Amino acid sequence: MTGATDGAEVVRDRADRGFLAVDSGGSGLRVAVGTVGRGVLARRESREPVRTGDRGIDAAHLIEQLVPMVRASTVEAGVAQPAAAAVGAAGLATLGDALRAELPGVLARAFDIRRLALAADAVTAYVGALGSRPGVVLAAGTGLIALGTDLTRWRRADGWGHLLGDCGSGAWIGRAGLEAALRAYDGRPGGSAGLLARAEELFGPMQGLPGKLYPRPDRPAVLASFAPRVAACADGDPVAADILRAAARHMAETAAAVCPTAGEPQVALTGGLSKMGDPLLVPLEEELSKRLPRARRVPADGDPLLGSVRIATDLATGGLTLPSDEAMLSVLTRTG
Template sequence: MTVGEPTVAEPTVVAVDQGKSGTRAEARVESGASVHGAAPGLSLARGSELGSTGADAVVDAVASLRLPRPPDVVSVGTTAAPESQDARRELAAELRARLGAERVLVTEDAVTAHLGAFRGAPGVVVSAGTGAIALWSDGQTCARVDGWGPILGDHGSGVAIGGAGLRAAFSAMDGRGAPTSLMESARRHLGGLGLDAARRLHAAANPTEIISDFAVDVLRAAEEGDQVAGAIVARAATDLATSAALAARLSLAAGEHPRCCAVGQLMRSPALRSAFTERATELGLVVGPAPAGSLAGAMFLATTGPPPAFAALVGVAAGARSRLPGPLGAR
């Protein structure tokens, strides 16, 4: 820098990861330090409205960072991302206006999970939470499998595991199914194990969340040796591994052994992780831990821009490019 040349401040970059359980934000400020914030997620039980885009929670999460000035770049990975790129651009434009940011990027959390795991390199990521989705990329193109919601898909998800566990409990009560410790767990979870409990579940505003929350009980029972729960977990592991293999079918058909990471709250269960790893390995995938999560993936997206494989899955709203040098200012 020559004498008298004005100092250019380093851009403030914010990454946001939004799911059912919460909205997390991280900012990298001029000093190089990281600042963290949070806001509620997209759970109906926690106050989110049905069909919400999550924009309010994103704004609240960024506000919780207490930045001295509006951020330059905000990158959002959210389970509520609209399907089309045009709709994602519209959401990005809304957030840009509300946050005062120079540039906002919006994509689905499966993309940021992949970027956190592979940073644009080839591989397949399985995300297993309330829902389930597999996303593969060879670095230039991508393919997704599942993520269709609990009615049409989400094989191996929290809803699938929790629903199978509740059905097993009621079947055991009827004498149709094998005895299982899930009966008592279901009784506690639903406040009973009879017609009133069944009616309350069907009439609830958020039955999907109630069912998905029971997955924790099923996973715990499997780890404690309950055979019925163990069979449910084994089926879920097979379903998730199958989704990963289907997403990576082009790579597998070429004789390759693509890298695979499984992420999400369900994968904290040793029983599910072990069964998934075994089945995915049998299908030709090389399973390993994800070096970073979705929040790190959102930060990678903010600082490098959309990789070629995911460019069509990212909605971008940007202003003048002069303020942001390099990839931060690329459209």
């Protein structure tokens, strides 16, 4: 009888363990606090994206936003001391040295957090979409990156930014659409009168486009803002349709580069391009079927914040089985 009672206490103890989940991305900072048994109990959001500077991700800027949000969320949720935390951050893989050095100590001092997972945003996007299942997640929005795992290691492809890569992304589609518009404006082959008209609706006269685009620090987002207009033209415009077919080829090639070779891996699409509709999604399905005949396309379970929640709850209960990787996913445990 005592053993049964002890077992119930263990189950209850695990269910009561609190967690902190954080998603820092291009649109801002999001925080969720809850318990393993009851799920998310409080959320906070900041629309101010964390800055990057000479040292990469600006750890001080993230911390000054994060600490008050976590403090308010823990009070609301009634979770005085989260047992574990997971922080997913855009740029962590290549720009995260300062954040890795400073954030663990801050969370330990402010909230006595002893177990912390630091994850690249591609990892939290993966876990939000597929959980701990083998496969590949194609995160396609303004930029584009594919992350795959066979649960022994992570593999990534692209994510090199709009100047060197992100092939098939929103910025890539927008740039190709604007190039076709400028070809029509000049009278060169390969132009599209329909895309020219839509570009002038959005940006004004074409001769002023370089001055509006080149000085902008958010050029990828400006380019990506034209992608929906390319999709809107695709039904009756062969140039626009060809751009989306080329984007679909790039996306499928990137997914195939990291997809596990054994078994029946799952493939999920996340990000803004998942809402582009049939002009992009139909050719993408065709390209994925050609390049990944064994893979099974599945809808994404959720977003990167859900990925952080899943990692944090697994860490709180000792059930985290995802592969560790110094750049992509690392777990820090504080003792004493």
